[in-house]
Amino acid sequence: MKSKQILKKAFLLVGLFGLLxxxxxxxxxxxxxxxxxxHENGSVTFRLMAPTADSVKIxxxxxxxxxxxxxxxxxxxxxxxxxxxxxxxxxxxYFYNVxxxxxxxxxxxxxxxxxxxxxxxxxxxxxxxxxxxxNDQRNGTIQEVWYPxxxxxxxxxxxxxxxxxxxxxxxxxxxxxxxxHGGGGDENAWTELGFANRILxxxxxxxxxxPMIVVMTNGNPNQTSAWHVAPGHExxxxxxxxxxxxxxxxxxxxxxxxxPFVESRYRVKTGxxxxxxxxxxxxxxxxxxxxxxxPDVFNYFGVMSMGIIEETQFGMNAQNHxxxxxxxxxxxxxxxxxxxxxxxxxxxxxxxxxxNMKRVLDNHNFDYVYRESGGGHTWDNWRLYLSEFAPMLFx
Amino acid sequence: MKSKQILKKAFLLVGLFGLLxxxxxxxxxxxxxxxxxxHENGSVTFRLMAPTADSVKIxxxxxxxxxxxxxxxxxxxxxxxxxxxxxxxxxxxYFYNVxxxxxxxxxxxxxxxxxxxxxxxxxxxxxxxxxxxxNDQRNGTIQEVWYPxxxxxxxxxxxxxxxxxxxxxxxxxxxxxxxxHGGGGDENAWTELGFANRILxxxxxxxxxxPMIVVMTNGNPNQTSAWHVAPGHExxxxxxxxxxxxxxxxxxxxxxxxxPFVESRYRVKTGxxxxxxxxxxxxxxxxxxxxxxxPDVFNYFGVMSMGIIEETQFGMNAQNHxxxxxxxxxxxxxxxxxxxxxxxxxxxxxxxxxxNMKRVLDNHNFDYVYRESGGGHTWDNWRLYLSEFAPMLFx
Numbered sequence: 001m002k003s004k005q006i007l008k009k010a011f012l013l014v015g016l017f018g019l020l021x022x023x024x025x026x027x028x029x030x031x032x033x034x035x036x037x038x039h040e041n042g043s044v045t046f047r048l049m050a051p052t053a054d055s056v057k058i059x060x061x062x063x064x065x066x067x068x069x070x071x072x073x074x075x076x077x078x079x080x081x082x083x084x085x086x087x088x089x090x091x092x093x094y095f096y097n098v099x100x101x102x103x104x105x106x107x108x109x110x111x112x113x114x115x116x117x118x119x120x121x122x123x124x125x126x127x128x129x130x131x132x133x134x135n136d137q138r139n140g141t142i143q144e145v146w147y148p149x150x151x152x153x154x155x156x157x158x159x160x161x162x163x164x165x166x167x168x169x170x171x172x173x174x175x176x177x178x179x180x181h182g183g184g185g186d187e188n189a190w191t192e193l194g195f196a197n198r199i200l201x202x203x204x205x206x207x208x209x210x211p212m213i214v215v216m217t218n219g220n221p222n223q224t225s226a227w228h229v230a231p232g233h234e235x236x237x238x239x240x241x242x243x244x245x246x247x248x249x250x251x252x253x254x255x256x257x258x259x260p261f262v263e264s265r266y267r268v269k270t271g272x273x274x275x276x277x278x279x280x281x282x283x284x285x286x287x288x289x290x291x292x293x294x295p296d297v298f299n300y301f302g303v304m305s306m307g308i309i310e311e312t313q314f315g316m317n318a319q320n321h322x323x324x325x326x327x328x329x330x331x332x333x334x335x336x337x338x339x340x341x342x343x344x345x346x347x348x349x350x351x352x353x354x355x356n357m358k359r360v361l362d363n364h365n366f367d368y369v370y371r372e373s374g375g376g377h378t379w380d381n382w383r384l385y386l387s388e389f390a391p392m393l394f395x
Numbered sequence: 396m397k398s399k400q401i402l403k404k405a406f407l408l409v410g411l412f413g414l415l416x417x418x419x420x421x422x423x424x425x426x427x428x429x430x431x432x433x434h435e436n437g438s439v440t441f442r443l444m445a446p447t448a449d450s451v452k453i454x455x456x457x458x459x460x461x462x463x464x465x466x467x468x469x470x471x472x473x474x475x476x477x478x479x480x481x482x483x484x485x486x487x488x489y490f491y492n493v494x495x496x497x498x499x500x501x502x503x504x505x506x507x508x509x510x511x512x513x514x515x516x517x518x519x520x521x522x523x524x525x526x527x528x529x530n531d532q533r534n535g536t537i538q539e540v541w542y543p544x545x546x547x548x549x550x551x552x553x554x555x556x557x558x559x560x561x562x563x564x565x566x567x568x569x570x571x572x573x574x575x576h577g578g579g580g581d582e583n584a585w586t587e588l589g590f591a592n593r594i595l596x597x598x599x600x601x602x603x604x605x606p607m608i609v610v611m612t613n614g615n616p617n618q619t620s621a622w623h624v625a626p627g628h629e630x631x632x633x634x635x636x637x638x639x640x641x642x643x644x645x646x647x648x649x650x651x652x653x654x655p656f657v658e659s660r661y662r663v664k665t666g667x668x669x670x671x672x673x674x675x676x677x678x679x680x681x682x683x684x685x686x687x688x689x690p691d692v693f694n695y696f697g698v699m700s701m702g703i704i705e706e707t708q709f710g711m712n713a714q715n716h717x718x719x720x721x722x723x724x725x726x727x728x729x730x731x732x733x734x735x736x737x738x739x740x741x742x743x744x745x746x747x748x749x750x751n752m753k754r755v756l757d758n759h760n761f762d763y764v765y766r767e768s769g770g771g772h773t774w775d776n777w778r779l780y781l782s783e784f785a786p787m788l789f790x
Contacts, residue, residue, distance in 0.1 A: 098496050099494060101448060101493050102501045104513060106512075109512065109513060110508075111513050113505075118506050134620075136551075137551075140541075141540050143537065143538050143539075144536065144538075146533055156534065168660050229529070
């Protein structure tokens, strides 16, 4: 072979890798290890190439708490693996621990972030996971939107907005669900971890829910956006995400800034009867506050995995909250509301706080619907709650 | 302390963690290791807690290729670290190698995906990185949109659309840039790796570029969307992302499906003079094909990091491409075009193929502008090219 031909062959070989990767990382493209490996019978094998490691463990969201870990077995080829036969179809997260170092699965390109931690992700297809699967029909649109918040003295804050299927093809006006995340989360949480758009697509296409717009805000009034969207912004620190709950500034910005912006930009049905609000954990606390302080704004409330704590904690003034409850709950009853829905897992650490809340509401003869699921303070439950709550709205 | 009080304290303590995380991963919330640690003088320290590891290395996009790796030093506390003093302000990716296992930085929650690999990310603020930083002014909107593609026989495919600042506040019509990714990429590549929306926000706000809509499609005609958006879809396999380049089906779907959809849904200036197309690597090949086969559709072309290969390879028929060039290049000259821009890095492995292309074009006395940068087949270059190309459009 002439040297020019050899050079050309070499060029083309390098080129093949480069074109495939479309970037400088081409040399890592070839990856013989498949993980997770979903078999036809529904079992899943997790693998990690780690020839020199002494120990490889896996922790998965299907285990009992993130402290649980199961050892992988080392094969002669340096590939560690473990097969699970009893996983039900669902959305799962997991990570490895290699000789004491936590790592995502380097063989799985799907990585998600929850607060400050990263996890590998997979969806095991089946009936139980149908609400997070892609619908064959035309699905809704997600927007990433900047809006001004005079209440928070910010020229621009970021939120995500879900427009239902056929929004652009119709000239209808739509009701709006305001969907709030938990402490440490941000405006990306409900789409990235909660699959809110996928769930709405599915319950709307099935006819279980009315078409609606969903507004996903950033509930931390000290942030303009998810921290990595705004380079130079620091991650949420422990101290940051607590006190903002107490200030109630976010709740005011939602009513004064977000709702008018949404109702002026999109084709929205206005008025209390066309607005719902729900949130998990910190967002459940904010939902309670919105119900009490703005009884004329929303007609549907969903308080997920959050009740009333018994003393001042987390920077939130519980006594003040209870007084507000006493003062304002009659205002809400008088103004009227269609649904006050409370949902909590029986293993949730806030379970007792939810009992507190129910006692207070019962003392006021306040109508609510209580939904108790199994499980704890998890996205599994919040995805379930959203898929149950959305169909009850605007009917 | 009474046992009830002790129980309550325990509940509140657990609760504090849970509220902060908003999820079941609360026990991992507390993380004493800061990495990357950006110091006031601009140096950066990378750390990893790995008390039992024998070796920890870091590979960064500032090094010479991803094969390069630098050892971290182990401290007595089991934390490995390395400080870099000479990094210019820029956007960087990196990963660790712990005893032979590749891992993202578990202390850094910002993880990005490039093709099938994950990287930790940081932005070092400064003049050189200003185009990827958040602008203080009101910025544009990103949409994630499903659209029908009869050409590809798909009821829904996914794309991302950037609407310029003030799109919603004005009633103007806008010109459109169609922005194509490389092999192995998808409709998320230009926003997640290329910061296309951030770059457009900045060059529009500075007045360097006209306000325009940017359409980011999925250039793999065998995919409905980025694979993890559609659960159950397999990752792009090596063989998948090559042949689609040869079919030219994507190019036909862009002209027949995407452009009509965009021009019917958004406030768009129509006609050739209001359309531009650019792409990198595989997308640069597709841009050439669009120029040759559809000379009446676009007025501006940007061919980034891709030329003409000398023989049939990557599943693409080079001979056919050259014949097309000879046949159709006069059609394009006759139809007229404002700009044919070619950009490539001097270290790019496709550099010689770009010389081939220039020779062919020169033989046809075809007008083009050539921009040669340093560096290789990297997102650093493609971000640079976009920030230079966008200001030349629609002026």
